[in-house]
Amino acid sequence: MVVNQQREIVVIGAGAVGVACALWLRRRGHDVLLVDRGEIGGATSFGNAATIADHACTPVAQPKIWSDMPGLLFGVDSPLSVRWSRIGQFGSWLAAFLGQCNQRAFLANTAALGGLLREAHDGYAPLLEDNPAAARLIRRNGCLYTYRTQASFERAAADIELRRELGIRQDMLSAAEVAQLEPAMEGRAARGVLFPSATHLIDPQDFVKTLALPLLAEQRYIRMDIAKLSTDASGISLRSSNGDGLRADRVVIAGGAWSANLAAQMGDRIRLGAERGYHVEFQLEAPLFSRPTCVVESGFYMTPLRDLRLRAAGTVELSGWTTPLNGARTAFIERSLRRNIGLKAPVSSSWLGIRPTMPDYLPVIGPSSADKRVIYAFGHQHLGMTLAGTTGELVARLVAGETPDVLRSVSVQRFR
Numbered sequence: 089m090v091v092n093q094q095r096e097i098v099v100i101g102a103g104a105v106g107v108a109c110a111l112w113l114r115r116r117g118h119d120v121l122l123v124d125r126g127e128i129g130g131a132t133s134f135g136n137a138a139t140i141a142d143h144a145c146t147p148v149a150q151p152k153i154w155s156d157m158p159g160l161l162f163g164v165d166s167p168l169s170v171r172w173s174r175i176g177q178f179g180s181w182l183a184a185f186l187g188q189c190n191q192r193a194f195l196a197n198t199a200a201l202g203g204l205l206r207e208a209h210d211g212y213a214p215l216l217e218d219n220p221a222a223a224r225l226i227r228r229n230g231c232l233y234t235y236r237t238q239a240s241f242e243r244a245a246a247d248i249e250l251r252r253e254l255g256i257r258q259d260m261l262s263a264a265e266v267a268q269l270e271p272a273m274e275g276r277a278a279r280g281v282l283f284p285s286a287t288h289l290i291d292p293q294d295f296v297k298t299l300a301l302p303l304l305a306e307q308r309y310i311r312m313d314i315a316k317l318s319t320d321a322s323g324i325s326l327r328s329s330n331g332d333g334l335r336a337d338r339v340v341i342a343g344g345a346w347s348a349n350l351a352a353q354m355g356d357r358i359r360l361g362a363e364r365g366y367h368v369e370f371q372l373e374a375p376l377f378s379r380p381t382c383v384v385e386s387g388f389y390m391t392p393l394r395d396l397r398l399r400a401a402g403t404v405e406l407s408g409w410t411t412p413l414n415g416a417r418t419a420f421i422e423r424s425l426r427r428n429i430g431l432k433a434p435v436s437s438s439w440l441g442i443r444p445t446m447p448d449y450l451p452v453i454g455p456s457s458a459d460k461r462v463i464y465a466f467g468h469q470h471l472g473m474t475l476a477g478t479t480g481e482l483v484a485r486l487v488a489g490e491t492p493d494v495l496r497s498v499s500v501q502r503f504r
């Protein structure tokens with residue numbers, strides 16, 4: 089079928105970020121079309137840990153990586169796994185990442201992320217006011233970090249201090265207070281930190297799909313795999329591999345981890361990494377947690393989802409784009425839950441997802457270098473569900489001709 093539509097704005101990518109961009113643009117009265125080659129919310133927005141983590145301002149790229157490296161690379165139950173045989177696919181990203189693991193870059197990146205995270209809930213608020221069904225998929229119980237030992241809690245002191253400086257709400261908890269909040273953690277944590285303003289989704293893909301309902305109702309969503317992007321004086325042409333075409337006055341690229349090829353067609357060579365993560369879901373018979381709980385040493389959240397599902401999601405794997413799901417990673421997550429909380433429930437599903445991650449852990453939001461009619465909105469690393477709303481608002485403001493200050497640190501120009 090040849091689509092051949094002409095629209096004011098086409099948003100490529102119907103993950104959390106693209107859907108929020110399209111909704112914000114629709115609210116501002118633009119004629120917007122959302123395009124995805126797959127299902128709405130079916131890629132990385134499907135299987136994540138479901139937290140709206142407005143506290144998570146410290147990027148993975150930080151100076152302590154250097155001292156933690158031996159344990160991360162060679163530890164038995166490390167949250168990091170690297171498949172060196174695939175280094176051709178991630179070597180240049182890794183080199184750039186290591187270039188960010190110094191104190192100056194870390195503090196600058198933390199401050200920039202903190203600025204975005206401050207707006208995380210406000211970015212969603214108007215979209216949720218319009219859509220009570222989506223709002224019902226959010227739980228407002230905060231998020232919890234737990235530490236197995238006092239020593240590991242003390243190692244987090246610098247991160248805690250940075251969050252305090254950025255005005256992020258966090259409550260320090262004793263072992264007894266952790267157990268009171270989450271009885272499943274009784275006797276299993278020396279200390280905890282509660283982030284009271286964080287929230288979570290009880291089904292992330294359903295949340296994205298429900299958010300997108302107004303777009304579907306107005307036929308503003310089509311399935312199409314965009315292969316080619318070209319600009320001329322009167323607009324932008326988009327073409328699929330089977331010859332379908334679209335024309336638009338503006339295009340937003342929100343293709344998550346698959347955005348770099350499209351950006352390259354605009355002349356921007358972007359080092360977008362594939363930071364792979366996993367989830368394992370368990371079917372419970374009774375609720376176990378009230379809020380996402382992360383045993384910090386393990387590197388993943390245990391998040392209560394609807395229908396008595398418990399999703400353990402996180403960890404980092406560097407292995408390129410195309411390597412299949414690594415059963416050793418899901419086995420690690422399962423083993424950790426069996427050991428950490430004595431979980432007996434059966435595994436109901438496993439999943440591999442690809443986080444779109446820039447070496448500095450800041451997203452890319454703003455106009456392309458060559459043509460300001462093409463706007464980037466990708467690279468949200470571990471925080472795409474959290475930052476989707478605020479990204480949508482920033483894109484709508486850009487289209488309105490504004491240049492919010494916060495965009496300076498996330499512009500594509502930062503790589504020049």
Ligand SMILES: Cc1cc2nc3c(=O)[nH]c(=O)nc-3n(C[C@H](O)[C@H](O)[C@H](O)COP(=O)(O)OP(=O)(O)OC[C@H]3O[C@@H](n4cnc5c(N)ncnc54)[C@H](O)[C@@H]3O)c2cc1C
Nearest residue numbers: 101103105132133136137139314343344365471472473474
């Ligand atoms: C294990 C794990 C746990 C996580 N936990 C959290 C969490 O708790 N909180 C949080 O905020 N974030 C979390 N994240 C990160 C979060 O899931 C991502 O940042 C977010 O989903 C990215 O959203 P997106 O819309 O940019 O990309 P995606 O959801 O991947 O959507 C991109 C879409 O673009 C489409 N697309 C790409 N290219 C094209 C093209 N050429 N033509 C047509 N369509 C195209 C794809 O089909 C896809 O549907 C986690 C990630 C992982 C892997």
